[in-house]
Amino acid sequence: MDSLDKEVLGRARQWLHEGHRVLLATVVRTWGSSPRPPGALVALRDDGHAVGSVSGGCIEDDLIRRLADEGMPAHARTVSYGVSAEEARRFGLPCGGTMELVLEPLGMADALDALIERIDAGALVARTLDLASGRAELAPAHPEQGTSFDGRRLVSVFGPRYRLLIIGAGQLSAVLARMALALDFAVTVCDPRAEWADEWEVAGTTLSRLMPDDLVIAMRPDARMAVVALTHDPKLDDLALMEALRSPAFYVAALGSRRNNAQRRERLREFDVSEDQVAALRGPAGLYIGSRTPAEIAVSIAAELVAVKNGVTPERVLPVGEAKAALEVAADALSACRK
Structure with missing residues (x-):
């Protein structure tokens, strides 16, 4: 896990405890060249504030626009960028770059407490998100384990490798x-x-x-x-x-x-x-x-x-x-x- 992503999780937890709604976006797949690897995070607050990075800034801006226009999604879902040359240029992706993200609305204020507590203790943790139910479960991870996504479940690994x-x-x-x-x-x-x-x-x-x-x-x-x-x-x-x-x-x-x-x-x-x-x-x-x-x-x-x-x-x-x-x-x- 990128240590900057730990900062994203901490800020998202803070916003939740302050009563905000938070959307967590995770890079799950890339094709060709892309600005950030799978596992990179950005957290978006319900009023458009953001922390983290999944691109050079253009994709973050579009996510903020979507949040303002469409509101917080009710369920976790996927979104892709750069599927065409025109879209790649629009979002600042390198030539041929395509990126898929999972957008996860975070619910309870304590949704990230257990995860951050384990990371702070130096543990390597796998967080498995079931997109259909929105449920997330934590389990020990292996250093060789990385971000994986099969279309239904997203496994993100946090902690020092x-x-x-x-x-x-x-x-x-x-x-x-x-x-x-x-x-x-x-x-x-x-x-x-x-x-x-x-x-x-x-x-x-x-x-x-x-x-x-x-x-x-x-x-x-x-x-x-x-x-x-x-x-x-x-x-x-x-x-x-x-x-x-x-x-x-x-x-x-x-x-x-x-x-x-x-x-x-x-x-x-x-x-x-x-x-x-x-x-x-x-x-x-x-x-x-x-x-x-x-x-x-x-x-x-x-x-x-x-x-x-x-x-x-x-x-x-x-x-x-x-x-x-x-x-x-x-x-x-x-x-x-x-x-």
Whole structure:
């Protein structure tokens, strides 16, 4: 689930408790190119206020117009956009793009209470809506499960599908944690040092004071978990990396210079981490964007994290180490030309 969609659910619940009627629109199918994927949400209040996004804005505007002209629908139903080239242009859809949505009038004020409570608890939840009856049921979901629609029942999955473990509770970790939360990661921060852990105040994250290797083992990393070491302390970072690299974690990275990461790789080999596992370490962590401040470094790491999660091939991104090496080669070549 997109974390912005959680904001949509929260606002819809607020409107319901304030006595408004609310229409929830969910993207259920797309053909060709489309602005938002299945599962994207927009909530519309009975007076036309809206939160969320299912397109660049044109479809939202049309939904608001429909609501004003036709009123709140009595039952859940589907609506399609972009079925013709003219309509695709009208609603700002890319060429050939078609989108189908389910429009669901939300009834009781507590209709979303149980769902949001489970999401806030970190659970992954499947909400099944029966269009004929308007009934919605909640059940545990699997990370691989996504939005599905068979014409009669809509299954939407809410909650974090990916986990991020950050080693170190410093300023950079705080900025990265907030970005990861916005990207819908369940974020755990590990720091056994009281002077750092006692100051951790990022809401929505889990703080652990265990030793990093013990926590990595306890969390049982899978193919939807990432581990980033940010303390600059080999006694903490290396312990976490050693266990993470032996796991199926999809992204394992460490902060530091190229020289420090080269030394780190040598230390990991001494702990019997295999060559293939050492090669999987991303260090220096992040994509090259010339970052210097904690916020810029966090953007760099978050960008690489998302790229790997989304299966972007290494040839299409430029890791920090390779970029800096390329810049040095270019600088040497320029210097030689000037002589």
